[in-house]
Amino acid sequence: MFYREAGQFKTSYEKDQALFPIRQDKIGLGVILLIAFVVIPLTANDFFLASIMIPFLVFSLAAIGLNVLTGFCGQLSLGTGAFMGVGAYAAYKLTTIFPDVNVILLVLTSGIFSAIVGAIFGLPSLRIKGLYLAVTTLAAQFFLEWCFIRIGWLYNYNASGAIEIPTREMLGVVISGAEATPLARYFVVLSITVVIAFLISNVLRGRIGRSWMMIRDMDIAAELMGIRPLQTKLMAFAVSSYICGVAGAMMVFFWLNAAEPSSYSITLSFQILFMVILGGLGSVGGAFMGAAFIWILPIVLRAIPSMLGVDIGAETVEHLAFMVIGALIIFFLIVEPHGFARLWQIAKQKLRVWPFPY
Amino acid sequence: MNAYVGAEKLPVAGDPEREELLRVDNVSLSFGGVKAITDISFDILKGEIRAIIGPNGAGKTSMLNVINGFYHPQEGTITWQGKVRRKMKPYEAASQGIARTFQNVALFKGMTTLDNIMSGRSLKMHKNFFWQLLWRGPAEREEIEHRRKVEDIIDFLEIQAIRKTPVGRLPYGLQKRVELGRALAMEPDLLLLDEPMAGMNLEEKEDMSRFIIDVNQEFGTTIALIEHDMGVVMDLSDRVVVLDYGKKIADGPPEEVQASQAVIDAYLGVSH
Numbered sequence: 001m002f003y004r005e006a007g008q009f010k011t012s013y014e015k016d017q018a019l020f021p022i023r024q025d026k027i028g029l030g031v032i033l034l035i036a037f038v039v040i041p042l043t044a045n046d047f048f049l050a051s052i053m054i055p056f057l058v059f060s061l062a063a064i065g066l067n068v069l070t071g072f073c074g075q076l077s078l079g080t081g082a083f084m085g086v087g088a089y090a091a092y093k094l095t096t097i098f099p100d101v102n103v104i105l106l107v108l109t110s111g112i113f114s115a116i117v118g119a120i121f122g123l124p125s126l127r128i129k130g131l132y133l134a135v136t137t138l139a140a141q142f143f144l145e146w147c148f149i150r151i152g153w154l155y156n157y158n159a160s161g162a163i164e165i166p167t168r169e170m171l172g173v174v175i176s177g178a179e180a181t182p183l184a185r186y187f188v189v190l191s192i193t194v195v196i197a198f199l200i201s202n203v204l205r206g207r208i209g210r211s212w213m214m215i216r217d218m219d220i221a222a223e224l225m226g227i228r229p230l231q232t233k234l235m236a237f238a239v240s241s242y243i244c245g246v247a248g249a250m251m252v253f254f255w256l257n258a259a260e261p262s263s264y265s266i267t268l269s270f271q272i273l274f275m276v277i278l279g280g281l282g283s284v285g286g287a288f289m290g291a292a293f294i295w296i297l298p299i300v301l302r303a304i305p306s307m308l309g310v311d312i313g314a315e316t317v318e319h320l321a322f323m324v325i326g327a328l329i330i331f332f333l334i335v336e337p338h339g340f341a342r343l344w345q346i347a348k349q350k351l352r353v354w355p356f357p358y
Numbered sequence: 359m360n361a362y363v364g365a366e367k368l369p370v371a372g373d374p375e376r377e378e379l380l381r382v383d384n385v386s387l388s389f390g391g392v393k394a395i396t397d398i399s400f401d402i403l404k405g406e407i408r409a410i411i412g413p414n415g416a417g418k419t420s421m422l423n424v425i426n427g428f429y430h431p432q433e434g435t436i437t438w439q440g441k442v443r444r445k446m447k448p449y450e451a452a453s454q455g456i457a458r459t460f461q462n463v464a465l466f467k468g469m470t471t472l473d474n475i476m477s478g479r480s481l482k483m484h485k486n487f488f489w490q491l492l493w494r495g496p497a498e499r500e501e502i503e504h505r506r507k508v509e510d511i512i513d514f515l516e517i518q519a520i521r522k523t524p525v526g527r528l529p530y531g532l533q534k535r536v537e538l539g540r541a542l543a544m545e546p547d548l549l550l551l552d553e554p555m556a557g558m559n560l561e562e563k564e565d566m567s568r569f570i571i572d573v574n575q576e577f578g579t580t581i582a583l584i585e586h587d588m589g590v591v592m593d594l595s596d597r598v599v600v601l602d603y604g605k606k607i608a609d610g611p612p613e614e615v616q617a618s619q620a621v622i623d624a625y626l627g628v629s630h
Contacts, residue, residue: 013505014498202493206501207483209490210469214477217466224426225544226452226481235487282468 003351019201036190041183049182054255056295057186057193058247063275063287064197065243070273071281072204073236074216075125079118079137080272082144083241084248085264086114089154091249092163096156103168103176104188107253111245117144118241125233141266148261162260165253176253185254192250196243201284203239212236213282244272278332280341289340298325376403378440379548379580380425385434387420394420395431396604402548407574408582409595409612413624416601418584419461422550425582426458427451439547453481457546459537461553461584467526471536474525475511478543479504511539515569531562538569542577549573551583555590563587567594592616600624 003024010016020026040053066080091110095103121140125133148154155163167177174180175188203209211232214222223229252259271294279290301321305312336343380402387395395417402408410418423429425436427448436443438454457478466474483504489497512518515535520528525536534554541549554570555563567590573579585591591598592612600608600615602624608615615621 013502013509017501017505199491202497203487203490206490206493206497207480207485208487210473210477211480213469213473214466214480217468218464220428220448221460221464221466222477223448224428224452224458225478225540226449228449239487 003348003354005352017205019205033194036194037187041186046182049186050255052296052299054182054186054189055251056291057189058251058255059272059275059291059295060288061193061196061250062244062247062272063279063291064200064284065240065247066272066276067279067281067284067287068200068204068212068243069236069240070276071283071286072209072216073212073233073240075122075233075236076130076134077137077237077240078134078266078269078273079121079140079144080244081264081266081268082141083114083118083244084251084268084272085144085148085261086117086241087111087245087248088252088259088264089148089163090114090245091253092165093154095166095168099166102170103253104170104192107192107246107249110249111242114245114248115238115242118244119234119238122234122237125237126230138266141269145261145265148264160260162258163252164258178257180254189250189254192246196246197284200239200243204284208235216282274329278329278339280339283339283341285344286339286341289344293328293340294325297328298322301325376405378402378437379404380439381437382421382425383435383437385421385424385431385436387417387424387429387431393604395424395601397434398601398604398606399434400599400606400609402580402582403597404580405574405578406580406596407570407594408580409591409598410582410584410601411586411588411591411598412601412607415603417604418601419552420604421601422458422552422582422584425451425548426456426550452544455544455547456550457541457544457548458550459534459541459552459554461556463530463533463537465525465533465537465540468524470522470524471517471528471539472508472512472521474536475508475539475543476504478540479508481544508543511542514542514572515539531558534558534562534566535569538566538573542573542579545577547580549579549581551581551585553584553586555585555587563590570594 005022005024008023010021015021020029040049044053062080062084065083066077069075069077087107087110090113091103091107094101094106094110098106117140121137124136128136149161155161158164165177167174167179169175170188173184175184204212211222211227212235214225214227215229215232215236219229222232248264252263256263275290275294276287277290278293279288280286298321301324302317305317305320332340332343336346378401381399382401383399385395385398386393398417398421410421412418420429424431427446427450430445466477469477483500485497485500489495512521515538517532517535517539520532520536525533528536538551538554541551551570555566558566570581570583571594574581583591583595585594595612597610598608598612598615599606600618600621602620607620607624608618610618
């Protein structure tokens with residue numbers, strides 16, 4: 001009843017191919033952005049910003065990155081964690097070498113290094129497909145992690161072997177390092193995530209996005225229509241790794257403050273992959289939903305017993321949360337293998353014809 | 359069967375005015391010990407509908423795969439628009455103006471009808487990654503310019519209603535039609551159709567035949583098609599090549615081929 005596009009006529013192709021062709025969707029997005037940029041900063045406390053929103057946004061961006069590669073181009077990758085690590089270490093080295101340059105600029109530049117590394121590890125994708133490709137990207141994961149541990153130059157030969165983020169200011173506000181307020185970091189992370197999500201959506205609806213989907217759906221037909229498989233796949237690897245690299249750099253600069261090689265381990269790769277699968281392969285919005293499910297839900301579940309006044313041990317709560325999440329993942333994948341994005345589509349379709357079944 | 363054809367056939371066979379678009383000379387293709395094609399020569403003239411027929415396993419699809427660069431013949435040459443073609447990749451054939459449809463539909467299942475047909479325009483779109491990032495401006499203008507062409511094709515094929523439907527959900531007959539649309543979007547010089555009417559009912563066959571004739575006569579596209587429905591083949595095509603066990607057994611106008619004893623033997627079998 002409320003969600004219906006009746007009466008919204010498109011009079012130009014321009015309007016018909018907009019990112020959000022339906023007016024209610026545009027209003028919905030506006031409301032979400034308003035909440036993100038105004039309501040949350042005004043109302044939320046530091047814990048909510050630093051432990052929930054910032055990681056959620058960082059993971060969302062990483063999930064968008066992996067989605068470009070796996071969801072849109074159909075190339076399965078288990079190297080996400082390592083590509084994020086490349087971004088983080090590159091950004092760290094860049095701040096060491098250029099201490100006066102704006103840190104946001106360096107974070108965005110660090111993605112380029114990650115893109116190059118990603119494209120190199122994407123080379124086998126011309127010959128290898130599916131799960132076998134996943135195994136070759138696993139090699140990237142282990143090799144790069146080894147580099148983060150063994151190459152001292154990467155962490156400036158710190159005794160701890162970890163990278164620690166120096167304090168950096170922008171327009172007189174501290175935005176990175178231990179002294180930065182969660183609010184300042186939140187705004188930086190939110191802005192970068194929103195801008196990249198918007199830009200990549202543009203790419204995905206145009207010629208390049210289509211060429212990725214062509215490779216994903218039927219690579220032989222794509223080739224017979226003039227798509228060069230190697231170039232197209234490598235571009236997907238590069239763009240995906242760029243986004244993951246920026247997410248990885250944001251992870252250490254605006255969230256963790258310090259990172260060890262183990263922060264970018266295979267566990268992180270799997271975590272991002274689960275977000276993408278649960279959220280919905282081939283959907284930018286789904287990446288946000290998947291990240292919210294994997295990151296925010298456990299925190300909420302852990303908070304429930306203390307809110308209800310039930311007195312059980314912290315470890316028990318932790319284990320219970322694990323079990324509930326696991327069960328929910330199975331439940332959602334059975335209900336809708338195409339993830340939350342598809343569930344949301346179905347819900348919208350139902351709303352459109354409500355109160356009738358079809 | 360003449361009900362298919364509304365328009366009069368233009369005399370093509372033996373017309374000395376027509377230029378040669380593609381010429382296959384003594385092509386042989388084998389996979390290990392299996393000889394798929396043996397020493398086949400024929401030509402395709404500009405503007406004609408050329409049928410390739412033959413019993414199952416005769417090498418028809420292999421022939422199409424050779425023409426669009428998917429297989430590389432061990433012997434023989436292929437001359438495209440007067441130039442001998444070197445060994446090349448399928449995407450190069452596409453950029454030279456050869457488009458095709460597949461025997462078993464090879465659409466991009468996760469994409470909408472519109473996106474599938476738009477994908478046929480890929481080679482004609484050039485705005486680079488950074489314009490695509492911005493969208494507003496050149497990338498959007500290019501998209502709209504090609505969208506207009508695609509909408510013409512959608513109108514032509516009468517598939518307006520399924521524009522935004524993912525093709526995986528469409529019935530088979532419509533999928534075949536979308537696939538034709540995708541090939542047409544490439545504005546090819548030579549259109550290869552691999553069994554365009556396989557598995558269709560009479561009505562769908564009539565529609566498809568009409569589209570093929572319209573494409574040929576209105577856009578002047580040269581068409582090479584493989585088909586098993588002899589009624590369709592004889593009515594549509596200007597000239598027919600008949601293959602059997604990888605060898606050419608007849609070549610000529612439909613009436614001539616129909617009368618050939620070799621063809622009758624190939625289809626009906628012969629006692630040895």
